Amino acid sequence: MSLNRDQINSIAHLARLSLTEAEIPVYQDSLSKIVDLVGELDAAQTAGIEPMAHPLPGLAQRMRPDVVTETDQHENYQRNAPQVEAALYLVPKVIE
Amino acid sequence: MHTLTLSELAKKLRAKEFSVTELTKSLLARIEASQPSLNSFITVTAESAMAQAKVAEASLASGSAGPLTGLPLAHKDIFCTKGVRTSCGSKMLDNFVSPYDATVVEKLNAAGMVTLGKTNMDEFAMGSSNETSYYGPVKNPWDVKLVPGGSSGGSAAAVAARIAPIATATDTGGSIRQPASLCGVTGIKPTYGRVSRYGMIAFASSLDQGGLISQSAEDAAMVLGAMSGFDPRDSTSVDTPVPNYVESLDAPLTGLRIGLIKEFFEKGLDASVEKLIRDALRVYEKLGATLVEVKLPALPLSVPTYYVVAPAECSSNLARFDGVRYGHRAKDPKDLMDLYKRSRGEGFGAEVKRRIMTGTYVLSAGYYDAYYLKAQRVRQLINQDFKRAFQEVDVLMGPTAPDVAFGIGAKASDPIQMYLNDIYTIGANLAGVPAMSIPCGFVRDLPVGLQIAGPHFAEGKLLNVAHAYQKETDWHRRIPAAFKKETLS
Numbered sequence: 001m002s003l004n005r006d007q008i009n010s011i012a013h014l015a016r017l018s019l020t021e022a023e024i025p026v027y028q029d030s031l032s033k034i035v036d037l038v039g040e041l042d043a044a045q046t047a048g049i050e051p052m053a054h055p056l057p058g059l060a061q062r063m064r065p066d067v068v069t070e071t072d073q074h075e076n077y078q079r080n081a082p083q084v085e086a087a088l089y090l091v092p093k094v095i096e
Numbered sequence: 097m098h099t100l101t102l103s104e105l106a107k108k109l110r111a112k113e114f115s116v117t118e119l120t121k122s123l124l125a126r127i128e129a130s131q132p133s134l135n136s137f138i139t140v141t142a143e144s145a146m147a148q149a150k151v152a153e154a155s156l157a158s159g160s161a162g163p164l165t166g167l168p169l170a171h172k173d174i175f176c177t178k179g180v181r182t183s184c185g186s187k188m189l190d191n192f193v194s195p196y197d198a199t200v201v202e203k204l205n206a207a208g209m210v211t212l213g214k215t216n217m218d219e220f221a222m223g224s225s226n227e228t229s230y231y232g233p234v235k236n237p238w239d240v241k242l243v244p245g246g247s248s249g250g251s252a253a254a255v256a257a258r259i260a261p262i263a264t265a266t267d268t269g270g271s272i273r274q275p276a277s278l279c280g281v282t283g284i285k286p287t288y289g290r291v292s293r294y295g296m297i298a299f300a301s302s303l304d305q306g307g308l309i310s311q312s313a314e315d316a317a318m319v320l321g322a323m324s325g326f327d328p329r330d331s332t333s334v335d336t337p338v339p340n341y342v343e344s345l346d347a348p349l350t351g352l353r354i355g356l357i358k359e360f361f362e363k364g365l366d367a368s369v370e371k372l373i374r375d376a377l378r379v380y381e382k383l384g385a386t387l388v389e390v391k392l393p394a395l396p397l398s399v400p401t402y403y404v405v406a407p408a409e410c411s412s413n414l415a416r417f418d419g420v421r422y423g424h425r426a427k428d429p430k431d432l433m434d435l436y437k438r439s440r441g442e443g444f445g446a447e448v449k450r451r452i453m454t455g456t457y458v459l460s461a462g463y464y465d466a467y468y469l470k471a472q473r474v475r476q477l478i479n480q481d482f483k484r485a486f487q488e489v490d491v492l493m494g495p496t497a498p499d500v501a502f503g504i505g506a507k508a509s510d511p512i513q514m515y516l517n518d519i520y521t522i523g524a525n526l527a528g529v530p531a532m533s534i535p536c537g538f539v540r541d542l543p544v545g546l547q548i549a550g551p552h553f554a555e556g557k558l559l560n561v562a563h564a565y566q567k568e569t570d571w572h573r574r575i576p577a578a579f580k581k582e583t584l585s
Binding site: 008014015016018019027030031038040046052056064073077078080081091092093094 | 192193195288289331332334394397399401403404411418419420421423429431432433434435436438442446450452454456467469470472473475477479511515527528
């Protein structure tokens with residue numbers, strides 16, 4: 001199967017990735033090959049087989065007591081942020 | 097001292113043949129001298145290593161030391177280390193200084209180990225050759241024109257060159273075992289859920305597992321016990337007691353049933369690699385084991401299954417890198433969408449973008465059932481194959497990789513060729529079972545790895561089986577010629 005430019009652009013948009021003009025044909029080619037590779041799965045007989053989401057059968061999500069376990073460390077964490085003001089993360093204006 | 101294993105180092109530190117400071121200094125000098133040729137480290141933490149060495153010396157002197165006190169190690173740069181850059185091999189995290197320690201790092205610090213630095217890796221652990229690292233490729237110590245394998249290529253090269261006696265690593269589809277095989281060292285990927293994933297930067301959460309690259313099974317046994325165990329901060333951490341892996345190392349192998357995966361010997365395996373695997377199996381027969389051929393008919397579908405499941409989980413996990421809270425941010429964004437797209441477009445390398453887009457595609461409306469759900473069903477078939485096999489045999493053996501190390505650049509332009517490097521390793525991740533790779537000889541002067549897999553939580557058995565072989569052979573003690581001398585030029 002061959003993916004066209006529009007499909008690559010649409011996948012990149014869904015993935016929130018900017019691509020350069022030069023990258024588009026490269027991904028068209030390699031993603032098409034990958035889609036062919038994973039197409040081999042079609043041949044497998046899977047009727048009635050339970051999908052497997054993770055390797056630990058019967059694992060239940062644990063509950064913990066509803067008590068505070070973490071202290072406020074926003075200053076520590078925000079040291080890695082590109083732009084912060086008054087302890088808030090700054091982004092370009094969203095609402096005009 | 098660089099040629100000594102961890103257990104030998106521990107004895108000599110106690111016998112005061114040399115101090116932790118001397119050992120640490122000597123290894124830091126080896127790291128520095130090897131960087132231009134190997135590039136196996138992204139960050140060297142010399143100052144904190146010397147401080148940890150001093151603390152270790154004090155506890156050795158006062159008698160409060162544990163079995164790992166003062167033993168140096170390196171961490172794959174996927175494990176968060178407090179106050180130290182944790183890049184995951186990516187431009188995206190080039191400026192990220194972790195505010196906390198991964199559980200694995202915390203536990204090994206508490207055990208008194210000395211962290212030499214952070215090893216190079218494929219970007220976000222996506223690669224089988226270490227060529228996708230933002231910090232440049234790692235070279236194979238056996239021949240610097242060749243790749244070390246990946247994604248834990250820095251950890252494997254560092255241990256192979258004896259510039260770190262042991263290193264942490266992670267394995268999502270073979271990222272511990274394949275580089276261990278290509279560099280001639282020992283690698284263990286434990287059972288899914290055995291080692292905490294907290295603070296281990298996520299790639300594919302249902303497959304990722306932390307483990308070790310070491311000089312021997314005995315060394316791995318010493319450290320694995322200390323890094324394993326239940327962690328309430330990892331929702332898939334398993335609450336099962338950690339056995340003493342060192343105590344079970346010398347159990348006799350009489351009566352051991354070894355399964356040979358028929359599908360692995362059929363096609364695509366280099367003939368001289370196969371010969372070495374058969375030689376290793378004969379050593380096991382002499383030790384009292386019996387060989388049984390087993391069929392895992394769904395296993396040949398593990399590569400296509402993986403290339404749906406892993407990219408799907410990767411596209412979800414890597415959605416967190418948005419240029420807002422940490423990581424790379426594009427300059428002068430015109431709006432929020434532009435900020436997201438350009439920060440991610442600039443911050444991620446080509447292979448990571450390829451996996452994110454593959455994952456986005458297989459999860460997108462209209463394709464979910466055909467790809468993702470289908471792959472999860474095939475994953476179940478592969479899982480059932482392993483379960484059935486382990487009713488017949490104690491361990492499975494076969495090659496780790498189809499061939500020896502290949503040239504830098506040789507497979508970089510064809511992702512499918514690169515993906516097929518992991519054809520023998522991916523199955524263990526899909527089923528969540530533990531697996532190892534141990535050196536079993538050389539082809540064209542390059543190391544070959546024997547893979548050993550076992551049922552869930554059989555790490556003790558695997559280490560025992562690997563150790564028995566390493567008592568009979570010396571492949572694991574071989575050191576690349578350029579790194580034999582104590583002082584590297």
